[in-house]
Amino acid sequence: xxxxxxxxxxxxxxxxxxxxxxxxxxxxxxxxxxxxxxxxxxxxxxxxxxxxxxxxxxxxxxxxxxxxxxxxxxxxxxxxxxxxxxxxxxxxxxxxxxxxxxxxxxxxxxxxxxxxxxxxxxxxxxxxxxxxxxxxxxxxxxxxxxxxxxxxxxxxxxxxxxxxxxxxxxxxxxxxxxxxxxxxxxxxxxxxxxxxxxxxxxxxxxxxxxxxxxxxxxxxxxxxxxxxxxxxxxxxxxxxxxxxxxxxxxxxxxxxxxxxxxxxxxxxxxxxxxxxxxxxxxxxxxxxxxxxxxxxxx
Amino acid sequence: xxxxxxxxxxxxxxxxxxxxxxxxxxxxxxxxxxxxxxxxxxxxxxxxxxxxxxxxxxxxxxxxxxxxxxxxxxxxxxxxxxxxxxxxxxxxxxxxxxxxxxxxxxxxxxxxxxxxxxxxxxxxxxxxxxxxxxxxxxxxxxxxxxxxxxxxxxxxxxxxxxxxxxxxxxxxxxxxxxxxxxxxxxxxxxxxxxxxxxxxxxxxxxxxxxxxxxxxxxxxxxxxxxxxxxxxxxxxxxxxxxxxxxxxxxxxxxxxxxxxxxxxxxxxxxxxxxxxxx
Numbered sequence: 001x002x003x004x005x006x007x008x009x010x011x012x013x014x015x016x017x018x019x020x021x022x023x024x025x026x027x028x029x030x031x032x033x034x035x036x037x038x039x040x041x042x043x044x045x046x047x048x049x050x051x052x053x054x055x056x057x058x059x060x061x062x063x064x065x066x067x068x069x070x071x072x073x074x075x076x077x078x079x080x081x082x083x084x085x086x087x088x089x090x091x092x093x094x095x096x097x098x099x100x101x102x103x104x105x106x107x108x109x110x111x112x113x114x115x116x117x118x119x120x121x122x123x124x125x126x127x128x129x130x131x132x133x134x135x136x137x138x139x140x141x142x143x144x145x146x147x148x149x150x151x152x153x154x155x156x157x158x159x160x161x162x163x164x165x166x167x168x169x170x171x172x173x174x175x176x177x178x179x180x181x182x183x184x185x186x187x188x189x190x191x192x193x194x195x196x197x198x199x200x201x202x203x204x205x206x207x208x209x210x211x212x213x214x215x216x217x218x219x220x221x222x223x224x225x226x227x228x229x230x231x232x233x234x235x236x237x238x239x240x241x242x243x244x245x246x247x248x249x250x251x252x253x254x255x256x257x258x259x260x261x262x263x264x265x266x267x268x269x270x271x272x273x274x275x276x277x278x279x280x281x282x283x284x285x286x287x288x289x290x291x292x293x294x295x296x297x298x
Numbered sequence: 299x300x301x302x303x304x305x306x307x308x309x310x311x312x313x314x315x316x317x318x319x320x321x322x323x324x325x326x327x328x329x330x331x332x333x334x335x336x337x338x339x340x341x342x343x344x345x346x347x348x349x350x351x352x353x354x355x356x357x358x359x360x361x362x363x364x365x366x367x368x369x370x371x372x373x374x375x376x377x378x379x380x381x382x383x384x385x386x387x388x389x390x391x392x393x394x395x396x397x398x399x400x401x402x403x404x405x406x407x408x409x410x411x412x413x414x415x416x417x418x419x420x421x422x423x424x425x426x427x428x429x430x431x432x433x434x435x436x437x438x439x440x441x442x443x444x445x446x447x448x449x450x451x452x453x454x455x456x457x458x459x460x461x462x463x464x465x466x467x468x469x470x471x472x473x474x475x476x477x478x479x480x481x482x483x484x485x486x487x488x489x490x491x492x493x494x495x496x497x498x499x500x501x502x503x504x505x506x507x508x509x510x511x512x513x514x515x516x517x518x519x520x521x522x523x524x525x526x527x528x529x530x531x532x533x534x535x536x537x538x539x540x541x542x543x544x545x546x547x548x549x550x551x552x553x554x555x556x557x558x559x560x561x562x563x564x565x566x567x568x569x570x571x572x573x574x575x576x
Contacts, residue, residue: 018385023470026479031386038378039394045447046400048422049412056415095321102315105308114318116562120326123554123561125508127528128547131535132329135336140540142332166325190307199309221402228405230511231528235535248407248511255411255515264415267408274403281403282396 008176008217008288053271056264068254068262069269076242077250077266080158084233084246085226088165092222096173097215101207104181105189115178121170129167130235133160156238161246164232169222176218177211184210213288217281224277228270330551337548340541348545353521354530360438361527365506368445369452369499376453376498377491383454384461398455401448406511413444414516436518441526444513445506452505453498460494460568493568500564504557508550 018024026034058065068074099118103111121129136142137154147154154160188210192202208215230248237244239253247270254263337345348354382388383395401409417424417434424435434440464487472482510528517524525533527550534543 015383015385015387015391018466019387021466021470023473023482024385024466026385030479034378035382035386035388038375038382041375042379042394042397044423045443045450046397048416049409049447050397050400050404052412052416052422053408056412091321095318098314098321099318101310102318106311106315108315114322116558117322117327119558120330123504123508123558124330125510125528125531125547125550125554127510127531128333128508128550131531131543131547132332134535135332135540135544136329138540163325167329170325186308193307193309202309224403228403228408230405230407231509234510235532248405251407251411252515260415263411267405267411270405270408274400274405274408277403278396278399281399282392 008180008214008285050271053264053267056260057268059264060261064261065265065268068259068265071262073242073245074250074262074266077245077247078269080161080245081227081247083158084162084165085223087162088169088226089219089223091166092169093173093215093219095170096175096177096218099174100177100181100211103178104184105186118171118174118178121167124167126168126229126231127235130164130232133163133167133236137163155236156240156244158244160236161233161244164236165226165229168229168232169226172222172225173215173218176214176221180211180214181207213284217284217288220277220280220284224274227273333544333548333551336541336544340545344541345545348542349549353525354527354546356522357525357527357530360441360524361507364438364441364445364526365503365509368442368449368506369502371446372449372453372502373495373499376450377457377495380454380457380461384458399451401450406448406509407515409447409512410444410515413440413447413512417443417516435516436520436524438517438524440516440518441513441524444516445509448509448512449502449506452502453495456494456498456501456568457491460491464490490571493564493571497561497564497568500557500561504554504561507553507557 099114102108103115134141134155136144137147137160138144139148139155141155144155154163188206189202192206193199197205227246228248229246230252233246234249234252237246237249239245239249241253245253247266251263251267251270254260254266340348379394379398383391383398414435415421417427417440419425419428419433419435421435427434432439434443468486468490469482472486477485508528510526510532513526514529517526517529519525519529527546531543531546531550534540534546
């Protein structure tokens, strides 16, 4: 559940309606005090760390920055991060659509409990998320001996990293789709089926257009977390350079070796990813807000 | 609604629910149960001993104490920010609104090294605090700063929609009955926001207790002083003490489950309240 606070909820608009109303307008000194304190807090705790990443990354200039990014270990970390996201995001996308379909369109006992279970990975510490896979697939784990007999490596290898990433990003798409599809009900789909649409036609022509913004929203948040996950991946990775290091783990290694400029150079790529994610997220919120205002006015 | 019959009209119930349950079990439920099964195999005495060693207990105090404090700080400043974003017009508001979610999007390791660079002795903020005798990096205060950072969006994002949906009528009624702005806020607005504030607090708290990446760089990880509980699990794993790691993990899991129930209850309370008043 922790982490679930970000939801596709179109903002209802401008503050002028509050500032124009005598009953809801604050005295100027209140407004400027609240703004000063709030924005100072914002700058101190959010803006400064973000600016610091880029300032530190470019401290030794462009050449050192680029050199840190094209170095073989960095490249292999970038590759592994992309692989982990490319496997975990589609899987959790399919799961999210399936779970939301079952939960929103049908009635069955224990539905609320199922929703809580889907949220579970959000409230589990990333470190514990990594640990559970060590307990199952590790050398001393449940099926560790069988795996080593058959020469299959999961822990301290790529499959473990992918599994841990799937775990921590598990609820993202489902969380966005379930409340939306529940609110939409099943009338439109039922109409489509009654009119003779096949299951796939119904999904593609009716369901998908209704959920596309929430779906995209869930996917970009899922992707950001998948590429940035540190704690869970750190437990199962084994930190083998050039083999099992993702970008966040590579940042940690460089940092602990006092290669600060290089660490921040790789970190700046991840910060850029975060900024792009937020930009897309803002765009989707704007589009979804546009859609919902069109629907309510028509 | 004849739901049983409606259920038969739409296709894919068995397939979608079957896949959901199978995937959920394979990825989440069976792996999590491994923690409890492994912990149960230790026996009661061994378990209690593993989760109450002085170093582990010191880590609980730090993790839970700093998380509570960070969540409380975010309740105050999160409310101010949410209020500013909903009620006031000011330049750069869209940018502030978009960047509030940065802690959700920024990888924790990146946040960790950025905060450490800021608060280290020669950092932008560290060199300002140094003459005042305040040391943040590599102390428990550093843990607090990191947890404030990652918890920042929760209160803002839970309070903001409630504040937006809050009808001006209530405040108009209060004003017409002669209430001052402060009275109106205290007696009319604040009670409406309370469930959302508590939900935001609980979400920020839950996230902070389990947080690892943003904390370990700035904490310094001094045993008994600045070691958080998730780090204890890692430390035990690195010493091949799987049982000890599992025991501490099961304590954290039980805590997460309790908090999850609490948050679900709080959210039900929020939606009931909004349903009644909206």
